[in-house]
Amino acid sequence: MEGSSLTAYAAAASGELERTLPLVSALLSLARPSAFPVDLRHALEPLSVVYGAIANAAGGTLRISNCTEQMFVSTGGTAARTLLAELLDAAVGEPRAVTGELHRQGDRVALRLSSPLARPIGSDVRRLATSTGARFDSAHGATLLSFPALTPSGADSTP
Numbered sequence: 001m002e003g004s005s006l007t008a009y010a011a012a013a014s015g016e017l018e019r020t021l022p023l024v025s026a027l028l029s030l031a032r033p034s035a036f037p038v039d040l041r042h043a044l045e046p047l048s049v050v051y052g053a054i055a056n057a058a059g060g061t062l063r064i065s066n067c068t069e070q071m072f073v074s075t076g077g078t079a080a081r082t083l084l085a086e087l088l089d090a091a092v093g094e095p096r097a098v099t100g101e102l103h104r105q106g107d108r109v110a111l112r113l114s115s116p117l118a119r120p121i122g123s124d125v126r127r128l129a130t131s132t133g134a135r136f137d138s139a140h141g142a143t144l145l146s147f148p149a150l151t152p153s154g155a156d157s158t159p
Helices: 003-031 040-057 077-091 123-132
Strands: 061-066 097-105 108-113 135-139 142-148
Touching (some): 003 040, 040 061, 040 077, 077 108, 123 135
Parallel strands (some): 061 097
Antiparallel strands (some): 097 108, 108 142
């Protein structure tokens, strides 16, 4: 094998590895139990990586921004992940740009997606949301998933 073809192969392999490592890290993070209380920023991070890859594969994008403030919610980790995953799953998978923002909204912490969902939220997940105090709301082409906040809105995450 010629050195120039080996260099091209190594560059291609390196690029694949760079795309794969964040996905592996996200999947490993999702395999671990989440801490309580749940900080939605940390619960959302690996899900954003996985669903961002799904959006990219479908020809779309997923971009979620959040502030540096702690976003602790009273919902347990498994329920919070399930609700976030259902929202992202219903939003991506089509060739379109999906943007979102994680923010405080009064006594709640909310993820707002700027585009309408590609499919409805499942009824079993809606029941889970109701049982945990979370809510799905849609208006003006946007979808909001909000959770009861655990700490006052002025909490600071600076160590």
